Amino acid sequence: MKKIIVFIYIMLFWTSYQSIAGGFKLGLQGQKQLGMGHTGVGFAQDATTLYFNPAGLSFVSPQLNVGLFALIPNTSFLDKNTNSITHAVSQVFTPFSAYGNIKLTKKINFGFGAYTPFGSGLLYPYEWTGRYILHSINLQTIFLQPTLSYRISDAFSIGAGFVYGFGHVTLEKDLPIQSAVTNDIAHAKLNGKGSGIGFNAGAYYKGEKVHLGLTYHSKVVMKVKNGDAIFTNIPISTSSNFPTGNTFNASLPLPSEIAAGTSFKISKKTRVALDLNYTFWQSFDSLGFDYKMNTAALSDAKSPRLYKNAVSVKLGLQHEATKNMIIRIGGFYDQTPVQDGYVAPELPDNNKIGLTCGATFKIYERCHIDCSLLYENVAKRSQRNHETGLEGTFQTKVIAPGVGITYLLQKRTYKRKRY
Amino acid sequence: MKKIFTLAAIYFLVLTFQACKTNLEQADIKSGNADFTRYVAIGNSLTSGYADGALSLYGQQNSFTKMLADQFKLVGGGDFKIPYMNPGGGSDGSSNPRRILGFVLPCNSNIPSLSPVLDPAGYTDLNNVKDGGPYNLVGVPGARAIDGNLGIYSLFNPFLNRFCLTPGVSSILSEALRINATFFTLWLGNNDVLAYALGGAITPTGFFSASLSDTAQVRTTLTTMVDSLTKNGAKGAIANVPDVTSVPYFTTIPWNGVVLTQGKADTLNALYQANGLGSITWQAGANGFLIVDSAAPPYMRHATAEDLILITTPGDSLKCGQWGISPAKPLKDANVLDKNEIATINLYTAQYNASISAIASKYNLALVDMNSYMKTIKSGMVYNGITLNTTFVTGGAFSLDGVHPNPRGYALIANEFLKRINATYNANIPYVDVTKYEGTKFP
Numbered sequence: 014m015k016k017i018i019v020f021i022y023i024m025l026f027w028t029s030y031q032s033i034a035g036g037f038k039l040g041l042q043g044q045k046q047l048g049m050g051h052t053g054v055g056f057a058q059d060a061t062t063l064y065f066n067p068a069g070l071s072f073v074s075p076q077l078n079v080g081l082f083a084l085i086p087n088t089s090f091l092d093k094n095t096n097s098i099t100h101a102v103s104q105v106f107t108p109f110s111a112y113g114n115i116k117l118t119k120k121i122n123f124g125f126g127a128y129t130p131f132g133s134g135l136l137y138p139y140e141w142t143g144r145y146i147l148h149s150i151n152l153q154t155i156f157l158q159p160t161l162s163y164r165i166s167d168a169f170s171i172g173a174g175f176v177y178g179f180g181h182v183t184l185e186k187d188l189p190i191q192s193a194v195t196n197d198i199a200h201a202k203l204n205g206k207g208s209g210i211g212f213n214a215g216a217y218y219k220g221e222k223v224h225l226g227l228t229y230h231s232k233v234v235m236k237v238k239n240g241d242a243i244f245t246n247i248p249i250s251t252s253s254n255f256p257t258g259n260t261f262n263a264s265l266p267l268p269s270e271i272a273a274g275t276s277f278k279i280s281k282k283t284r285v286a287l288d289l290n291y292t293f294w295q296s297f298d299s300l301g302f303d304y305k306m307n308t309a310a311l312s313d314a315k316s317p318r319l320y321k322n323a324v325s326v327k328l329g330l331q332h333e334a335t336k337n338m339i340i341r342i343g344g345f346y347d348q349t350p351v352q353d354g355y356v357a358p359e360l361p362d363n364n365k366i367g368l369t370c371g372a373t374f375k376i377y378e379r380c381h382i383d384c385s386l387l388y389e390n391v392a393k394r395s396q397r398n399h400e401t402g403l404e405g406t407f408q409t410k411v412i413a414p415g416v417g418i419t420y421l422l423q424k425r426t427y428k429r430k431r432y
Numbered sequence: 433m434k435k436i437f438t439l440a441a442i443y444f445l446v447l448t449f450q451a452c453k454t455n456l457e458q459a460d461i462k463s464g465n466a467d468f469t470r471y472v473a474i475g476n477s478l479t480s481g482y483a484d485g486a487l488s489l490y491g492q493q494n495s496f497t498k499m500l501a502d503q504f505k506l507v508g509g510g511d512f513k514i515p516y517m518n519p520g521g522g523s524d525g526s527s528n529p530r531r532i533l534g535f536v537l538p539c540n541s542n543i544p545s546l547s548p549v550l551d552p553a554g555y556t557d558l559n560n561v562k563d564g565g566p567y568n569l570v571g572v573p574g575a576r577a578i579d580g581n582l583g584i585y586s587l588f589n590p591f592l593n594r595f596c597l598t599p600g601v602s603s604i605l606s607e608a609l610r611i612n613a614t615f616f617t618l619w620l621g622n623n624d625v626l627a628y629a630l631g632g633a634i635t636p637t638g639f640f641s642a643s644l645s646d647t648a649q650v651r652t653t654l655t656t657m658v659d660s661l662t663k664n665g666a667k668g669a670i671a672n673v674p675d676v677t678s679v680p681y682f683t684t685i686p687w688n689g690v691v692l693t694q695g696k697a698d699t700l701n702a703l704y705q706a707n708g709l710g711s712i713t714w715q716a717g718a719n720g721f722l723i724v725d726s727a728a729p730p731y732m733r734h735a736t737a738e739d740l741i742l743i744t745t746p747g748d749s750l751k752c753g754q755w756g757i758s759p760a761k762p763l764k765d766a767n768v769l770d771k772n773e774i775a776t777i778n779l780y781t782a783q784y785n786a787s788i789s790a791i792a793s794k795y796n797l798a799l800v801d802m803n804s805y806m807k808t809i810k811s812g813m814v815y816n817g818i819t820l821n822t823t824f825v826t827g828g829a830f831s832l833d834g835v836h837p838n839p840r841g842y843a844l845i846a847n848e849f850l851k852r853i854n855a856t857y858n859a860n861i862p863y864v865d866v867t868k869y870e871g872t873k874f875p
Contacts, residue, residue: 089454094847096458096862142865145817189818189828193532193873248874250533250546393456402814412452 037133037152037360038268038292040345040367041108044080044383044417048371049329050343052286054274055226057217059419060112063124063160066226066274067172068217070114070122070162079111080383080417086409088135088361092142093395093405099143102136114160115422124160126174129153130230131267133360144187146401147358148200154180154235154267158213173214178233178267181206184359188244188310190251197246203261203302205240209233211267223277232269232296238262242304242311254310262303266296268320282333286343290327294320294350316400320350329369341371341385354399361407363394379421387413463507464859466667471504471512472613473497473569474580474604474657475671476623478845480571480591483831483838484548486530487573487591488522488556494839497569497617499846499864504615507861514569515595520556525573525590529555531832533825533875539752546825546874547747548832558594565595566610576627577620577650577784580657581605605657616661616668617849619802621784624650625777626676629769630742630835644780651787658795669798669853672785674806677740677774680824681834685741689750690719690757700757707759721756723763725770732762738771743824743834798849798856805848815844815866828871839869 043061046053053062057069060078088101114124133152137143155178162172181204188199211233218225240263244255270293276286301315329343347365356362371385391409398404473479480487481495492498492514501512521529534549572579572592579585580603586592587600596602597610608616624645654670661668676682692700694716704712709730712722720734721741735741735756745767749755756763769777785803792799809829812821820829820840829841837845843866850863 085452087452087454089456091456091458092865094863095865096461097865098456098458100454140868142816142867145867186817189867189871191870191873193875196873250535250874388452400814401817403816406456408454408456410452410454 037131038270039108039129039132040347041082041084041387041413041415042110042128042130043078043112044371044385044415045331045341045373046329047369047385047387047413047415048341048343048383049286049331050288050327050345050367050369052274052276052288052327052329052343054215054228054272054288055217055224056274056276056284056286057219057224057226060114060124060126061110063112063114063126063158063172063174064110064128064130064213065272066215066217066228067124067160067174067213068162068170068215068228069226070124070160070172071120071164071170072217072219073114073122075115075422077111077113077420077422078417079109080415081107081109082385082387082413082415084108084411084413086135086411088407088409090141090143090358090361091406091408092403093397095142097142099138099141102138104134104136106132106134108132110417120164122162122164122172124162124174126156126158126160128156128158130156130178131180135359135361137358143358143401143403145189146186146403148185148187149183150185150359151183152180152265153182154178156233168219170217170219171215172217173212176211176213176231176233177208178211178235179206179208180235182237182240182263182265190248192246192248194248195246199247199251199255200245202243202245203240204243205237205261205263207235207237207240207263207265209235209267224275226272226274228272228274230270230272232293233267235265235267236262237264239305242302251310254308256306256308259311260305262305263301265300268296269293284331286327286329286331288325288327290325292323292325292350295322296320297350317355319352319355321352323348323350337375339373341369341373343369345369353396356394356396356407357398357401358403358407361391361394361409363392363407363409365389365391373419381419383415383417383419385415385417387411387415389413459860461506461862462858462860464854464857466853466857466859467614468504468507468509469614470611471501471509471568471615471617472608472611472661473500473571473617474608474661475571475617475619476575477571477573477836478622479617479619480569480573481842482571482573483833483836483842484522484530484532484551485831485833486522486524486528486551486555487517487558488530489517489519491522491530492516492569494842494869495569495571496837496842496846496849497571499843500617500849501568503846503850503861503864507859512568513564513566515561515564515567518556518559521551521553522556523558525558527555529553533832533872535875539748548825558590560593561595562597565597566607567595568611568613570604570608572604574623574627575604575620576623576645578624578645578653579604580620580653605660608657609660612664613661613666613668614664616666617671617800618654618657618661618668619671619800620654620657621650621673621788622676624784625673625780626835629676629773629777630681644776647780647783647787650784651791654787654791658791658797662795667797667857668795669800669849669856670788670792671800671802671849672788673781674802675778675781676835677769677777678806678810678822679835680822680827680830681743682740682769683822684743684824684834685745685747685750686718687735687737687739687741688718688720689741690714690721692716692719704759709759712759721750721763722759722761723756723768723770724765726765732759735763735768736771738774740769740774742767742769796856798852800849800852802845802848805845809841809844818867818871820844825872830872832872838872840866840871843869
């Protein structure tokens with residue numbers, strides 16, 4: 014147990030993520046679920062359900078479930094003006110999730126999860142044409158979620174979790190101010206830690222063949238307080254515009270979401286799952302930094318984002334291939350919340366199609382290895398940003414292999430529960 | 433079976449990693465129906481790369497014509513020979529180098545403030561480089577459209593004199609024709625109004641001094657030039673004249689720069705009353721500068737929002753020398769463009785531009801509408817996150833002389849040319865990356 018805590022602790026401080034579901038929401042919360050197109054609202058098959066549907070916990074045997082992804086995004090930009098292509102610097106991110114649950118009473122289950130629901134990471138080459146818009150972004154969030162589920166009847170349960178989110182954001186860009194002395198170009202770095210709270214809640218119905226689920230994730234407003242606003246390479250004559258020791262406050266609303274899901278048994282060994290998600294991105298209407306010290310060059314002006322609400326559809330299938338192996342396949346379609354004219358280097362988003370597959374290997378009765386693989390294509394997006402004038406085509410492709418372990422705390426329960 | 437499974441898995445992985453690469457496709461670059469093999473650029477200071485009040489090597493290297501030539505190389509363009517200056521501060525035609533931003537002590541404060549100062553690197557001789565000719569860049573600072581075909585002009589203009597074949601005989605046109613160009617850019621006409629405007633629209637004193645050029649003469653000279661340049665079938669682009677009064681040179685000093693307290697205003701009013709100038713009154717807050725007005729007694733009045741104060745008006749005299757405040761020191765005609773003078777300038781600009789449009793359509797040239805470009809930048813624009821406007825120094829697009837662009841501003845102009853060249857000749861030449869060029873640098 015101690016080792017697991019250490020592992021989680023290390024993960025919390027070593028992970029960073031690239032957006033791979035609509036907006037900067039990450040769709041990498043569970044290995045089995047990702048194998049099936051990231052479905053899970055109506056298919057509670059492991060402790061991961063405390064993210065997908067907290068009510069599902071009532072139907073999951075006590076266990077520990079940890080997983081790790083190697084997220085490898087590839088983003089490129091074709092500048093319409095100069096007809097040249099910029100490739101964002103290759104990075105590998107390692108989002109993780111860790112969930113565990115125990116039975117408190119016959120009807121009440123308790124679970125705890127640590128996962129990474131939102132994130133973004135992009136690093137553009139120095140001196141790329143958008144250097145005065147963005148050099149790099151690194152947004153990381155980690156949600157900690159204690160959860161209770163209550164089994165109302167044999168087939169029906171409800172559940173809810175409290176969410177404490179924390180994370181940090183770093184943004185860097187160049188400023189179009191050049192020193193006559195050193196020829197250096199001014200650089201801005203905003204770096205802050207933030208936190209916020211929220212909840213999720215769900216209901217789960219487990220029928221003979223069909224399961225149904227409904228989940229609501231609340232908005233979590235991440236508030237950054239006294240983040241560092243660091244300006245370097247500032248010529249002396251303009252230094253009064255960029256005071257040292259300046260700080261900023263900002264708030265980043267992570268949107269609420271409603272999800273409905275179902276799964277049904279189509280044969281003795283095969284199960285299909287379907288999820289529908291609706292994310293209230295509209296809450297992300299602008300991004301602004303409230304500087305402690307305002308100057309002629311540092312105003313609190315907000316930059317419009319005007320995200321719109323977005324839906325996604327996910328579909329998955331799993332099949333017990335052998336006694337010791339389950340294989341999965343799935344896919345999803347994710348609508349972008351970003352409107353034309355607002356696509357920016359920080360989040361070159363568009364509608365996405367994802368294809369996934371996965372497998373579970375039973376090492377021995379209580380220990381399973383889960384593997385998954387995601388391939389995602391963010392469709393090419395050509396537009397001109399209203400605010401910055403950057404005009405061209407963004408394209409992103411993502412590959413994310415993942416691996417996880419499920420360890421059952423009670424041997425016999427699993428046998429009875431297995432599908 | 434197991435082997436096949438492993439092989440399949442590896443194959444699948446390789447495929448996925450391959451599919452993970454992005455596959456954006458660049459547009460096809462093409463020259464269309466123009467031939468860029470030999471490009472000659474003809475014009476005035478703007479074509480030469482003049483900036484910060486001088487012609488310098490740095491300015492030449494950042495001229496829009498060199499940028500164009502570099503882009504033309506992508507579609508078969510050849511060498512572009514520039515009559516380079518020696519390294520250093522350059523020359524304004526006499527013995528001043530370019531200006532850089534430095535610190536000066538204002539008359540009314542002991543805190544140094546940011547201001548253009550002469551480059552301490554010193555002035556660079558106008559080196560004679562005629563042996564290296566002919567040059568593809570025939571940009572002659574100070575040249576008016578009406579000077580374009582005058583052989584004698586090369587005797588008087590040191591910038592042309594230094595690289596032309598035979599001073600006194602070679603004209604701007606004859607120098608350009610030595611290239612036997614397949615493509616040309618022609619941008620003249622600015623100085624035909626600008627010189628007049630820069631001098632505050634005072635009455636001219638000699639042939640080469642700052643008068644407004646006769647419209648018919650501008651049209652005739654430009655027509656002659658284009659006619660000769662297109663003789664061998666060359667294609668080209670001709671640019672028109674922007675509204676010169678939008679440049680920082682005219683818009684930096686506010687017309688109402690006299691800010692008074694009530695007490696100060698009362699004192700001034702008493703003083704004016706005592707001198708029989710009671711019709712001119714002052715109030716607390718911002719007042720228009722006192723300027724000379726030859727129209728009617730008392731031959732002085734407050735400047736209004738319709739008047740432009742020239743940047744060359746000495747700032748210390750305005751701040752501390754009672755210029756534009758004291759009844760004895762109204763701003764002179766040479767310091768001010770008034771409403772009527774501006775109207776005259778606009779009228780001439782419009783007439784020149786009508787001629788330029790007519791020439792463009794007669795000879796099927798790309799018409800680069802610098803007049804509307806100037807309006808765009810005046811109202812402010814943004815290029816990949818850099819905001820640019822006509823504000824002096826901080827506007828980001830003009831050099832420290834308040835008339836000529838800085839490298840970044842020249843890059844925007846290069847793109848205006850490329851836009852029209854592409855459209856006219858069905859070409860697809862990529863634009864230059866404006867972010868790669870320097871703005872005004874700060875100490």
